[in-house]
Amino acid sequence: MIELVDIGVNLTNKSLLRDLDGIMQRALDAGVRQMVVTGTSLAASAEAIALCARHPERLVATCGVHPHHASDWDESTRVELEALAQSPWVRAIGETGLDFNRNYSPREAQELAFESQLELAVSSQLPLFCHQRDAHERFVELLRAQRDRLGRVVVHCFTDTGEALADYLDLDCYIGITGWICDERRGLELQRLVGSIPAERLLLETDAPYLLPRNLEPKPARGTNEPAYLPHILREVARHRGDDPQALATQIRANSARFFDLD
DSSP: OOOEEEEEEOTTSHHHHTTHHHHHHHHHHHTEEEEEEOOOSHHHHHHHHHHHHHSTTTEEEEEOOOGGGGGGOSHHHHHHHHHHTTSTTEEEEEEEEEETTTOSSOHHHHHHHHHHHHHHHHHHTOOEEEEEESOHHHHHHHHHHHGGGOOOEEEOSOOOOHHHHHHHHHTTOEEEEOGGGGOTTTOHHHHHHGGGSOGGGEEEOOOTTSOOOTTOSSOOTTOOOOGGGHHHHHHHHHHHHTOOHHHHHHHHHHHHHHHHTOO
C-alpha cells in the first residue's frame, strides 16, 4: 500500500463538505493517510481548524489570506490571523502570495497582504505555503528579501517555467505538484521539468476540488477532484521522473512529515 499526504486540499469547499465522510474514507482506502486543509481567508482558516479538531488523526491546516482575498486585508485581519496561527492544528502560514493573472484584488493589496504574512511566518516560526501566478518576478523579489528569516517554504501547485523552478530551488523551496501534470495539453512543460526537482524537495497535492487529473479513468460523475486521486498523480510524477512509485511515495511522505511537522 502506497501511503501519502495530500499537502493541499480545500476541504472547506462546499462541494467537498457535503460528502466529507465519504471523501475521508475514500482517501484512507487509497492510502492518503493525512491531509493539509488549505486556509484561504480568515473564515476558511477558522473552518479548517474546526475540521482538524474533529479529525485530529487525519488533518492539519494552514491559515492565511489568498491573494484573491487580499482586498480584505487590514490590521484587524493581521491580528486575527496571528491568533489563528497559534492553534496546534496550524502547520503553515498561507495560502499567500501573488496572483497577477486574475487580479481579483489590486496588486498593491496583494503585496501588502503577502509581505504581512511573510512577517507572520517569521514571527510564528511556521512554514510558508505560497501561491504564485503570472507574478514570478515580484513574488521572488519579495520572498528573497525575507528568505534568510523564514523557515520552510513551499510553492504550491507549481506550473511555471524552468527558469522559475531554478529560482525556487535556489531559494531552497519545496515544490508542490498537482494533477496539472496529468494534462496532455497544459502539462507538457511540467512533465518535462518534474525530473529536475530534487526528490527531497518534492511534495504532492490534489488542490481538490480543483484540478481533476484529465487522464483519470474512470472519470468521476461529478467531475470533482478529491484526495483519493493523489496516488494517480504520484504514478504520473514517477513515470515522468523515471522513478519507482513506491520508493518515490516513501520519499514524498517523509518530505511531507518534515515540512508540516507531522507524526
